[in-house]
Amino acid sequence: DAGTLPVSEGFTFSAADLQLLYVLKGLEGTPYLNANEYRSEFGGDLESDFRPFWAGLHELQWLDVSADGTYRLVGDGVFYTPMIQRCLSEERNSELRRAASPQVRTRNQILSHA
Numbered sequence: 001d002a003g004t005l006p007v008s009e010g011f012t013f014s015a016a017d018l019q020l021l022y023v024l025k026g027l028e029g030t031p032y033l034n035a036n037e038y039r040s041e042f043g044g045d046l047e048s049d050f051r052p053f054w055a056g057l058h059e060l061q062w063l064d065v066s067a068d069g070t071y072r073l074v075g076d077g078v079f080y081t082p083m084i085q086r087c088l089s090e091e092r093n094s095e096l097r098r099a100a101s102p103q104v105r106t107r108n109q110i111l112s113h114a
Contacts, residue, residue: 015042020088024088027088032070035069046071054071061074
């Protein structure tokens with residue numbers, strides 16, 4: 001009735017969401033994404049967990065991985081940060097949309113009930 005989404009129509013963040021958020025924010029820069037910190041925080045391997053994306057970014061010369069395990073977008077990759085983040089998060093976004101599809105309402109549906 002208040003024109004806001006009820007809590008029951010949201011979702012609870014999972015460990016996978018927090019892991020993805022760490023990667024997405026790290027690609028924005030300072031502090032940059034670091035493989036050692038990722039391993040310490042999530043117990044996974046940054047390179048293998050996101051291998052297809054890193055390979056594509058390396059091919060475009062948009063990713064630099066330093067000797068200390070720091071991942072940084074470089075060159076034109078910096079300008080494509082939002083697109084890169086969208087690609088990295090698309091699989092999880094699709095999962096969330098599929099899980100919520102019976103209960104998802106459009107903005108217009110919500111506003112029409114306000």
